Amino acid sequence: MDNRPRIVVLGRQGAGKGTQCALLAEHLAVPHVSTGDLFRAAVREGSPVGQRVAGIVDGGGLVPDDLVLDVVWEHAACSDLAASGYVLDGFPRTVAQAEAFFGPFPPAASTWTGPGLDVALELEVPVEVVVERISTRRVCPVDGWTSTVEDATVESVPCPDGHPAVQRSDDTAEAVRRRLTLYDTETGPLSPWFAARGELVVVDGNGPPDQVFTRVLRALEPVLDRSAAPT
Numbered sequence: 001m002d003n004r005p006r007i008v009v010l011g012r013q014g015a016g017k018g019t020q021c022a023l024l025a026e027h028l029a030v031p032h033v034s035t036g037d038l039f040r041a042a043v044r045e046g047s048p049v050g051q052r053v054a055g056i057v058d059g060g061g062l063v064p065d066d067l068v069l070d071v072v073w074e075h076a077a078c079s080d081l082a083a084s085g086y087v088l089d090g091f092p093r094t095v096a097q098a099e100a101f102f103g104p105f106p107p108a109a110s111t112w113t114g115p116g117l118d119v120a121l122e123l124e125v126p127v128e129v130v131v132e133r134i135s136t137r138r139v140c141p142v143d144g145w146t147s148t149v150e151d152a153t154v155e156s157v158p159c160p161d162g163h164p165a166v167q168r169s170d171d172t173a174e175a176v177r178r179r180l181t182l183y184d185t186e187t188g189p190l191s192p193w194f195a196a197r198g199e200l201v202v203v204d205g206n207g208p209p210d211q212v213f214t215r216v217l218r219a220l221e222p223v224l225d226r227s228a229a230p231t
């Protein structure tokens with residue numbers, strides 16, 4: 001097998017998914033494909049798809065499956081991803097999206113030619129930790145740069161480009177719990193879905209990012225050795 005590593009990262013909002021995805025993508029030299037970034041890019045471009053996304057996101061809604069898939073297909077062709085490898089961040093969010101992207105299971109029963117997948121990595125973090133992390137989160141409204149403040153009363157910190165990164169209005173504890181419940185309903189079923197395909201690896205995501213990353217690499221070692229092995 002001479003494929004570059006193909007990895008999906010799952011985890012509740014605030015589980016450190018974006019950070020671990022960025023670290024993994026850099027370490028493995030594969031593209032970091034974030035649907036958050038793709039949505040922002042589509043909105044900036046003002047394409048028909050971007051205009052639909054903007055309308056939904058501005059209204060505080062979740063982007064529906066078909067539109068998510070449109071955005072992903074538009075920016076990341078299957079054939080490209082199969083060749084380059086990837087770290088997918090924020091996608092798939094539902095079993096319907098996963099089925100559309102990775103095809104039915106078992107694969108032998110179909111002629112599906114998707115990008116393929118080596119491992120779905122789930123970052124497991126307790127709800128209380130996630131709520132704490134999100135309430136100390138500050139996000140740049142211009143480019144999505146994200147940081148954590150130690151003191152939750154600090155209103156903003158500058159992003160590398162000098163914009164003030166602020167607390168999002170929906171990052172209150174109550175709003176966070178509502179989104180976590182939605183995550184459990186919508187995205188929770190993906191864990192058994194990937195597990196049934198033999199693709200799920202669960203890692204404890206609690207702790208400083210560098211410690212979590214060490215755990216991630218250790219857990220992925222068998223998979224990565226396999227995909228990097230000379231044919």
Ligand SMILES: [Zn+2]
Pocket residue numbers: 140141142143144145159160161162163
């Ligand atoms: Zn910024």
